[in-house]
Amino acid sequence: MNISNHMKLSFPSISTNEGFSRAAICAFILPLNPTVAEVADIKTAVSEAVTNAIVHAYPKEPGTVYIDAKITDDRRVIIKIRDTGIGIEDVQQAMEPLFTTSTDERAGLGFAVMQSFSDRVRVRSAVGKGTTVTLEKIIHSAYDEE
């Protein structure tokens, strides 16, 4: 599996960057000629992971959110969303649908959305060190489907 393209981004954990990160990922995968549904899936999954880093990782003051995205020869998109925030104590529990630690109007569905909108989701987290979410999705060519 060879990497055919690679990009990195970092930005402060402020909410204006949610839209920015979706637009950036969208532009990055466009050369693969994805379907409208595939673009929507990737944008939604990335939005969930980036929003989590912005909402949960840095409760005291803004920190940095890192995105590392790769495209492989076999049309796989691999996106890492990383923060160096508070981390998650129990990842399995955090990933359960409807689980939330937020007192805001949060549905607790972010991880459930990531899982259903991508082919694979991996979460690595350490309390006090931060969290890395890796999303993977194969993009089938829009031309192939005609």
Added chain:
Amino acid sequence: MVDLTYSNGALTARLYGEIDHHIAPRIRSEIDMKCESLRPAVLILDFKAVSFMDSSGIGLIMGRYRCITLLGGRMEVVNIPPTLAKIFTLSGIESLGVMK
């Protein structure tokens, strides 16, 4: 974001653009302000012009459902674009019986 119109006891919130964590609090306060002053019998959330929504939008819908129910009104969700069908299905909002 959102355009609000009121007639005959119905408050219609026409949402547009992208609904995420950045914009959801502003939509929430606009709708809640009008709900509290007008006390509509029905709150209609119209998604026709929404191009993107993530789980922050689900939280927004659930929150408005609680809010309008507490005020004694009911809620309807209309015009879900095909691109949002998947997240609505996953959200469980369909089980509230508000989808028209």
